[in-house]
Amino acid sequence: MGLSTKLFLNVLKFIVLVCLSTSTIAKNKSVPIQSTVLATSYSVQDLDTGEILQSKNDKEIRSIASITKLMSAMVFLDSLPNLINIVTVKSIKGISTKIPNNTQLSLADLLHLSLMSSDNLAAKTLAINYPGGEAQHVKDMNAKAESLGMTSTFYSDPTGLLDTNVSTAQDLTKLVKHAENYLIVKSFSTSPKYLIEIPGKKTTKKIEFHTTNRLVLLNSDIIISKTGWIQKAGGCLVMLVQHQGHRLAVILLNSKNTNTRLRDGVLLTEYNDVRNNRNIR
Numbered sequence: 001m002g003l004s005t006k007l008f009l010n011v012l013k014f015i016v017l018v019c020l021s022t023s024t025i026a027k028n029k030s031v032p033i034q035s036t037v038l039a040t041s042y043s044v045q046d047l048d049t050g051e052i053l054q055s056k057n058d059k060e061i062r063s064i065a066s067i068t069k070l071m072s073a074m075v076f077l078d079s080l081p082n083l084i085n086i087v088t089v090k091s092i093k094g095i096s097t098k099i100p101n102n103t104q105l106s107l108a109d110l111l112h113l114s115l116m117s118s119d120n121l122a123a124k125t126l127a128i129n130y131p132g133g134e135a136q137h138v139k140d141m142n143a144k145a146e147s148l149g150m151t152s153t154f155y156s157d158p159t160g161l162l163d164t165n166v167s168t169a170q171d172l173t174k175l176v177k178h179a180e181n182y183l184i185v186k187s188f189s190t191s192p193k194y195l196i197e198i199p200g201k202k203t204t205k206k207i208e209f210h211t212t213n214r215l216v217l218l219n220s221d222i223i224i225s226k227t228g229w230i231q232k233a234g235g236c237l238v239m240l241v242q243h244q245g246h247r248l249a250v251i252l253l254n255s256k257n258t259n260t261r262l263r264d265g266v267l268l269t270e271y272n273d274v275r276n277n278r279n280i281r
Helices: 003-022 065-078 107-116 120-128 133-147 169-179 183-189 260-276
Strands: 041-046 052-056 086-089 103-106 193-199 204-210 222-230 234-243 246-255
Touching: 041 169, 041 260, 065 107, 065 120, 065 133, 065 169, 065 183, 065 222, 065 234, 086 107, 086 120, 103 107, 103 193, 107 120, 107 183, 107 193, 107 204, 120 133, 169 234, 169 246, 183 222, 234 260, 246 260
Parallel strands: none
Antiparallel strands: 041 052, 041 246, 086 103, 193 204, 222 234, 234 246
16 A cells, blocks of 8 residues: 555544544544444445455345436436426425525536435425426436446436335445446535525525535546435435545445444445455554
């Protein structure tokens, strides 16, 4: 492992540990700062060689929460929409969001908010505006999963709010690999923040949205990122990382919470370094 890589990993570990230790969860001592991966299902695969570097229960079918939005976005883009088109975002009962009711946003805005900050109303609105509507959108999500050989995957809705959106770490590796073909997905999913402006009668209201994966703030080598969380799914994270000249698909499902999924991501990348250099600790 080169000096720069060691330094990066040490800094990254320190920052994530600080984030965990200062969180409400850590202060309540309900989740310790872990030194091992807490996700019950994970896989790290070198997409350039096909080698699986780390894995555990990678064929286990699990709820995937907002990881769903990665497929949702790609299927929407497959319909070749005009992303500058403006739509009115309507509030929907049971779906929380920072987007005010009746806000007019472009389809590009909605894609950005769905992938970067995992906004559920943004993803739902995209599906509603899909050719044929939401039902057709979900149908096409499942058809695309089948075409990619994701045999253990099923989608019930475009947001991931339903726990019946399920997949495996192996299947999601195929999804992340395919997502690399979408420049917009790569750009939007790794964006650190995004500002929308809502014109008013007197002033323009500005609302800033942020990434749900703080690791993209620390590592410019993350090519694709998507997080997920609902109670049934636990903390989920998928990433495509350019690392030491290789593209690594990092998939983890059912971590303990939204903080530990980030720590798991760091640990899985570090374990890969250890394995490659035969430096067993």
